Amino acid sequence: MGAPLPRDPIADAQRNWERRGWGEVAAPMAAITAIMRTQQILLGRIEEVLKPFGLTFARYELLALLSFARGGELPMSRASALLQVHPTSVTNAVDRLQGARLVQRSRHPTDGRTTLVRLTTEGRSLVQKATAALNSEVFAQSGFTDDDVEQLIRVLRGFRRRAGDFADPT
Amino acid sequence: MGAPLPRDPIADAQRNWERRGWGEVAAPMAAITAIMRTQQILLGRIEEVLKPFGLTFARYELLALLSFARGGELPMSRASALLQVHPTSVTNAVDRLQGARLVQRSRHPTDGRTTLVRLTTEGRSLVQKATAALNSEVFAQSGFTDDDVEQLIRVLRGFRRRAGDFADPT
DNA sequence: TCCGAACCGTTGGACGTCCTAGTATATTTC
DNA sequence: GAAATATACTAGGACGTCCAACGGTTCGGA
Incomplete structure (x- = not known):
C-alpha cells in the first residue's frame, strides 16, 4: 500500500484516547484496532498465495x-x-x-x-x-514466534468461547 | 448467526492439520484462523453499535x-x-x-x-x-482481560512492525 | 526550460460479507 | 390430518476492500 509510517498509528490512537480522558478503554481500543489491522495484513498475504490457484x-x-x-x-x-x-x-x-x-x-x-x-x-x-x-x-513464516502463537491461540479461544462461538470448555 | 457449536472448529482444524502430517504449521494456522474469526466477531459488534448513528x-x-x-x-x-x-x-x-x-x-x-x-x-x-x-x-466490555489486552497489544505490535506497517522501534 | 517520472484522486469492476425477503420442504402442535 | 412453525437455500441489494487504468498536477534532471 505504501511506505512504512514513522510511527505506529495505533499507538498514536491509544495516546489520543488517553489524552481525551478515555484512559479506561484506551488499551482495549488499541488491542481491537490491532486485531483489525493484523487480519487485513494476513488476509492480503493469504490471497496473494492463493491467487495463482484461482x-x-x-x-x-x-x-x-x-x-x-x-x-x-x-x-x-x-x-x-x-x-x-x-x-x-x-x-x-x-x-x-x-x-x-x-x-x-x-x-x-x-x-x-x-x-x-x-x-x-x-x-x-x-x-x-x-x-x-x-x-x-x-x-x-507467519511472523509470529512460537510463544506468540501459543498466546494468541489461548487468548482468542477464550474470547471466541465467551462470544458464543462454541460451548466446548476444553 | 447460529447456535454455539459443541466444539471449537478451529481446534478441530488444528487437529486435522496435525493428523495430515502438517504439525509444524498447525499452530500458526490455528492462530491466524482465530484472528480472522475474532476480527469478524468484533467488527459485527462495532457495526451494531454504530448503526443507530448511520x-x-x-x-x-x-x-x-x-x-x-x-x-x-x-x-x-x-x-x-x-x-x-x-x-x-x-x-x-x-x-x-x-x-x-x-x-x-x-x-x-x-x-x-x-x-x-x-x-x-x-x-x-x-x-x-x-x-x-x-x-x-x-x-x-471487550471480552478480553487486562492481561489479554496487554499481550495482544505487544504481540500484534511486533507483527505489524515486522510486516512493514511502521518503523518506530519503541 | 521542458519532459519524463512520480504523485494524487477518481472511475469502473471483481469479490466477500451481511441483511431482508421469498420459496420450498419438514416438523410440531392441536 | 391440517395448520402453524421451523429449517434450508437463494435472489437482490448495500457496503467495504482491492486492483487496474486514467487524467491532472508537481517535481527533478538533462
Whole structure:
C-alpha cells in the first residue's frame, strides 16, 4: 500500500484516547484496532498465495473444510455453521466453485430442503496444492514466534468461547 | 448467526492439520484462523453499535481520525496512509460522509493534486457521540482481560512492525 | 526550460460479507 | 390430518476492500 509510517498509528490512537480522558478503554481500543489491522495484513498475504490457484480465502476455506469431511461432502447449512459465515456467503462461494468445477451440488437423499456440496476430483487435487502453498508460504513464516502463537491461540479461544462461538470448555 | 457449536472448529482444524502430517504449521494456522474469526466477531459488534448513528466502522474511523487532526482536516492521501487502507477506500468513505454532510472536500492551497477532507460541525458532534457509544458498549466490555489486552497489544505490535506497517522501534 | 517520472484522486469492476425477503420442504402442535 | 412453525437455500441489494487504468498536477534532471 505504501511506505512504512514513522510511527505506529495505533499507538498514536491509544495516546489520543488517553489524552481525551478515555484512559479506561484506551488499551482495549488499541488491542481491537490491532486485531483489525493484523487480519487485513494476513488476509492480503493469504490471497496473494492463493491467487495463482484461482482461489480466494473464502473459497479455499470451503474446499479445505470439504476435504476433511467424510466423502468430501457436507450440507450447505453445516458448512455455514462450521465456517461461521452467513448462509448466503456459502451460496456465493459454492456458485463460483461450482463454476470452476471444483465442487458439485447434489440433493440430500432424505431431506428435500438440504443441498449437499461435494468436492470433485479436480477440487480435491487443487485444495491439496493450495494447502501446501499456504503451509510453506504463510503458516511456516507467519511472523509470529512460537510463544506468540501459543498466546494468541489461548487468548482468542477464550474470547471466541465467551462470544458464543462454541460451548466446548476444553 | 447460529447456535454455539459443541466444539471449537478451529481446534478441530488444528487437529486435522496435525493428523495430515502438517504439525509444524498447525499452530500458526490455528492462530491466524482465530484472528480472522475474532476480527469478524468484533467488527459485527462495532457495526451494531454504530448503526443507530448511520455510520459504518470504515466511516467512523475516518471521522475519528479527522477529529484528532489539527483543524479537523487532512489530505486524502494522509488519511489513506494513517488508516492503512487503499486510496479508493478513502474516496468511497468520503463520498458517503460528504453525502451525509459530516465531512467536506476542499482544495489544497498550494498543491493542486491534493484534496483535503474536513470535519463539519455536524460531523464533529456525531463522532463524539459515536465514540462514547463505542467506548461504553464495545471497548469497556471487550471480552478480553487486562492481561489479554496487554499481550495482544505487544504481540500484534511486533507483527505489524515486522510486516512493514511502521518503523518506530519503541 | 521542458519532459519524463512520480504523485494524487477518481472511475469502473471483481469479490466477500451481511441483511431482508421469498420459496420450498419438514416438523410440531392441536 | 391440517395448520402453524421451523429449517434450508437463494435472489437482490448495500457496503467495504482491492486492483487496474486514467487524467491532472508537481517535481527533478538533462
